[in-house]
Structure formats: structure tokens, C-alpha cells
Amino acid sequence: MTVRYRGTYTVKPETATWVGHLPLSELDQIGTITHVPNIYIFRPPPEWLHPVDAIFGTLRGSLSRVLVPFYPLAGRLRWLDGGRLRLDCNAMGVWFIEAESDGELNDLGDFCPRPEFEQIVPSVDYTMPIHELPPLLVQVTKFKCGGLALSASISHAVADGPSAAHFMTEWARLARGEPLGIEPYYDRKVLWVGEDPTGPLLPPPNLEHSEFDHPPLLIGHTSDLEQRKKKTTMVMLKLTKTQVETLKNAANKDRAGHHPRPYTRYETMSAHIWRCACKARKHKPEQPTTLCICVDARSRLRPSLKPGYFGNATFDVAAAGTSGELASSPLGCTSSKIREAIETVTHDHVRSAIEHIRRQPDLTMFQDLHALGSTQGLFYGNPNLGVVSWLTLLVYGLDFGWGREIHMGPGNHDFDGDCLVLPSLEEEGGLVVAVGLKIAHMEDFKKFFYEDIVD
Incomplete structure (x- = not known):
């Protein structure tokens, strides 16, 4: 299977978004902090496949719109001392890769990740400084048979599984012309252990943590x-x-x-x-x-x-x-x-x-x-x-x-x-x-x- 890359685009939020440093919680900075790629396979009806750029255009346009409420994904991470990270919300944008393959979806068998997947999943070059890498990379690959692979790699330091699923769901909603379903909520103070929003300041309990x-x-x-x-x-x-x-x-x-x-x-x-x-x-x-x-x-x-x-x-x-x-x-x-x-x-x-x-x-x-x-x-x-x-x-x-x-x-x-x-x-x-x-x-x-x- 051969994949030809048509181009890589930087997609930015459609309108101005908040600019500043978004503090990350302690839970954002432990465990997996690199990008986690997921892949979706579609068989669009013929009317969506012509003209050839229809699907690419739909995805790029709706991605620009959804990055307005989900603006942290268009920012950049930065290392601090002690292995800690900061998220700069600066609207630098995400990378959107368009590709075509001379293969067919049947070439992917049961869709179990294998070496061929490396061509249809966004490649993240971790030799680059982290402040140059977007938290989100997307690749869309059209196959000769008309099938489509959409892969999104999202930094786990910015979003966990439920948050990533929320983003993908809202992206699809906006692509269909529907309004946003659930607004994303970014206030990390709810995970700050120095205060309990329901009552007076209380010291956190000192428990054992063998998980660490x-x-x-x-x-x-x-x-x-x-x-x-x-x-x-x-x-x-x-x-x-x-x-x-x-x-x-x-x-x-x-x-x-x-x-x-x-x-x-x-x-x-x-x-x-x-x-x-x-x-x-x-x-x-x-x-x-x-x-x-x-x-x-x-x-x-x-x-x-x-x-x-x-x-x-x-x-x-x-x-x-x-x-x-x-x-x-x-x-x-x-x-x-x-x-x-x-x-x-x-x-x-x-x-x-x-x-x-x-x-x-x-x-x-x-x-x-x-x-x-x-x-x-x-x-x-x-x-x-x-x-x-x-x-x-x-x-x-x-x-x-x-x-x-x-x-x-x-x-x-x-x-x-x-x-x-x-x-x-x-x-x-x-x-x-x-x-x-x-x-x-x-x-x-x-x-x-x-x-x-x-x-």
C-alpha cells in the first residue's frame, strides 16, 4: 500500500480565542504525556467523494470552527523545571495532513494496527522542541476504493480519553451543521487540593499511594x-x-x-x-x-x-x-x-x-x-x-x-x-x-x- 501526501496545513481557530497560560493540573502531567492516536474508518457515499476536495474541505472548515471552543488544542506545550509542563494558549493551530492511497480498505484486514498504519496515522517528531509541536495532529487518507481513514493524535497532557472523545463528538456535530452540544470546561481549580469549593480550606488527607x-x-x-x-x-x-x-x-x-x-x-x-x-x-x-x-x-x-x-x-x-x-x-x-x-x-x-x-x-x-x-x-x-x-x-x-x-x-x-x-x-x-x-x-x-x- 502506497500513500501519497497531498499537503500539510496549519488550521487555526476561525475567530479570535483567549490567549494566555492555561495551568495544567497534576493529573495532566503524569502517566502518558505524549500523543495518543486513534483511527476512524468510513465508507462515504459516492456523492461525498466528488469533487475530490469535498471531504477535505468539510473537515478543515469544521476543524477551524471547533477549535474556537476547544482553543487549548491549538496552543503549544512548554517544559518547565522539574519535568512539569505549561500550556500556552496562543492559537498557533493544529496540523491537518491530507493524503491519498492507491490501496483499498481491504488491505488493512481487520484494522488491527500494523506497520502499514504508520502511513495513515500522523507522525509526531519528538526530536522537535515540544513548544513547536501542536497538541493535535490530524491525517485524512482517501483510498482508491472510496474508503476514508481519519486519524487524530491528541496529546495526553492536554486531554484524557473522555476529553478526547468529547472533542471528536463536537467536531462531528459542527461538521454536520449542528450547534455545540456541551461546552468544554477548563477551570483547573476544581482539581486544586488547596481548597474545596464546597467548604472551608481543608488540608488534603495524607494517604498511602502505592500506585506511584x-x-x-x-x-x-x-x-x-x-x-x-x-x-x-x-x-x-x-x-x-x-x-x-x-x-x-x-x-x-x-x-x-x-x-x-x-x-x-x-x-x-x-x-x-x-x-x-x-x-x-x-x-x-x-x-x-x-x-x-x-x-x-x-x-x-x-x-x-x-x-x-x-x-x-x-x-x-x-x-x-x-x-x-x-x-x-x-x-x-x-x-x-x-x-x-x-x-x-x-x-x-x-x-x-x-x-x-x-x-x-x-x-x-x-x-x-x-x-x-x-x-x-x-x-x-x-x-x-x-x-x-x-x-x-x-x-x-x-x-x-x-x-x-x-x-x-x-x-x-x-x-x-x-x-x-x-x-x-x-x-x-x-x-x-x-x-x-x-x-x-x-x-x-x-x-x-x-x-x-x-x-
Whole structure:
């Protein structure tokens, strides 16, 4: 498949926007701070494909309009001391790349990210100074068959998953000629732990935060550098509604009495993925392992964050165990570990964590910098992993005027142990699990993933 780049444009907000420094919260500056690419695949009707520039023009024009309310995406990040970042809202614009391919959508198979995706996903050159890189890059690629790939790479330091989904939804609304649905809300003071908007000044609780500890290493290793160097691959594994229900039934059959509420799809699926990864990686029974769980704190804070809060309000916690324990215990026991970790994310826990981050002289060790070529920062590769849920995000139904997508998923997945759970587009109640693992472990993982779905 060959891709020809027609041009790269800088798209700026259509009208003047606020100019100044937008403070970033502590949650904006930890974890993944590089760009996260997502990809949407469409089959527009013929009338949208002629003239050839119709779709490109629609997207560029509506992008310029949506950048007015979402003006931080048209700004630039800047490094400060101690690994901290500042967002300059200066309307410098985003990059919009137009491309055409002589290939067809069928060449992309099941749309699982593979080397060919590098041509249809915006390339981010991290050798450039960060203040020259836009927080948003978009690439639109038209295929010979008439199909269309729209990929958006958004800086995770500016927006988390719910915020990115909000932006894409509003962009599509404006492209269809509709008004904005939910205004973005940027006031970071709601995440400032020095004051509680509902009452008098209170010191944040001083709680333990094991989620910020360096995850365990493989037994016999003194660093994770060797693991970081090994090549990874990715698969998109589909589960039918029946298979999902079978796993849920198996987990809840063994549910402990102190968990009266049934385990969710996410808790069950994460437990299943964690166990399969331990077995596929051939860990020793005594191998410590952690599962990183991303929890949306918006509704867990008091008061809840306003609808449209734009930034990072997701919070990582970790469940821990040993590989032998996970592999030999019922699925419900592993699900219980995940439930307990999620339930630690309370208002007080988040406030305490923000204060813990604020006190750090250097945030580098709390950041995922692998895309920048760094060997520092948190690492959730072997023997650990992370499972992110998109089950509650509005990731489907994106319509710019020519119909909804036929596929939506991650644009790349080059990190060992990075897993993503999405709802199925093919069957209500089904799931799609995107899994990134070392090449040496993937075939065994797929084998266990399906064979271990038993009542």
C-alpha cells in the first residue's frame, strides 16, 4: 500500500480565542504525556467523494470552527523545571495532513494496527522542541476504493480519553451543521487540593499511594531495560456476547460475600487478561505482578466535575498479586483484587494523590516517556500490564455528514502490556480487546485467552 501526501496545513481557530497560560493540573502531567492516536474508518457515499476536495474541505472548515471552543488544542506545550509542563494558549493551530492511497480498505484486514498504519496515522517528531509541536495532529487518507481513514493524535497532557472523545463528538456535530452540544470546561481549580469549593480550606488527607511505586521487575533482573528493548506486536481479539457472559458468570460464581454487587465486564475482562498474560509470559509462581487500572475520577469527586471538563481527570491505581496465585485461583478472586483497587479511588484519595504529586521535585519518574526514547519513567511491561476501558466512552457514532464509522480503534499499540477493552460494533454485548505484548508471548496469550473461557 502506497500513500501519497497531498499537503500539510496549519488550521487555526476561525475567530479570535483567549490567549494566555492555561495551568495544567497534576493529573495532566503524569502517566502518558505524549500523543495518543486513534483511527476512524468510513465508507462515504459516492456523492461525498466528488469533487475530490469535498471531504477535505468539510473537515478543515469544521476543524477551524471547533477549535474556537476547544482553543487549548491549538496552543503549544512548554517544559518547565522539574519535568512539569505549561500550556500556552496562543492559537498557533493544529496540523491537518491530507493524503491519498492507491490501496483499498481491504488491505488493512481487520484494522488491527500494523506497520502499514504508520502511513495513515500522523507522525509526531519528538526530536522537535515540544513548544513547536501542536497538541493535535490530524491525517485524512482517501483510498482508491472510496474508503476514508481519519486519524487524530491528541496529546495526553492536554486531554484524557473522555476529553478526547468529547472533542471528536463536537467536531462531528459542527461538521454536520449542528450547534455545540456541551461546552468544554477548563477551570483547573476544581482539581486544586488547596481548597474545596464546597467548604472551608481543608488540608488534603495524607494517604498511602502505592500506585506511584515503581512496578515490580522480573525475578532475577535489576532493571527493566532488557524488557523495554524487545519487540512488541498487537492483536484485536473479538468476543461474542455469549463469551462475555460466560466469563462474567465464571467470575461471579466465586464472588466473595463482601462483594454483593456482581463484577462488571471490565473487572471480569481485566482479570481474564491479567491471568492469561501471566501464563503466556511463563512467569515463576512467585513472580510479583501488577495491573494498572485507569479510573475516571469525574464522578468520584465531591462535587463531581462539571460536564465537559476538558483535561485529565483519570487516575491510575494498581492491583497486585503473584502469577502463581492469579493462575491457580478462580477468576472471581482476581476480579476481587481489581474491584478493591478501583474502590480506593475516592474524593479523599484523589486529593491526597494530587498533593503527593505536587510535593515531588521532579515528575519525570511518574511519566511515560517511552515514545520520547527515554528509559526513565514508569514501565508497565513484563511482568506487569495495564488495561484501559473504553466501554463507557462515546467512541462510536461519529458522523461528519457522510455516515458513521465502520471501525474505530487505536492508531498504534507499541507498548508491552498495553491493553484496551472496547464495545463491539458487530454485536451488542460483545467486546473487542486490543492487546500489545512481546512477540514471543503473543501466540500463547491468544491460546489461553480463548481456551480459558469456561464456566
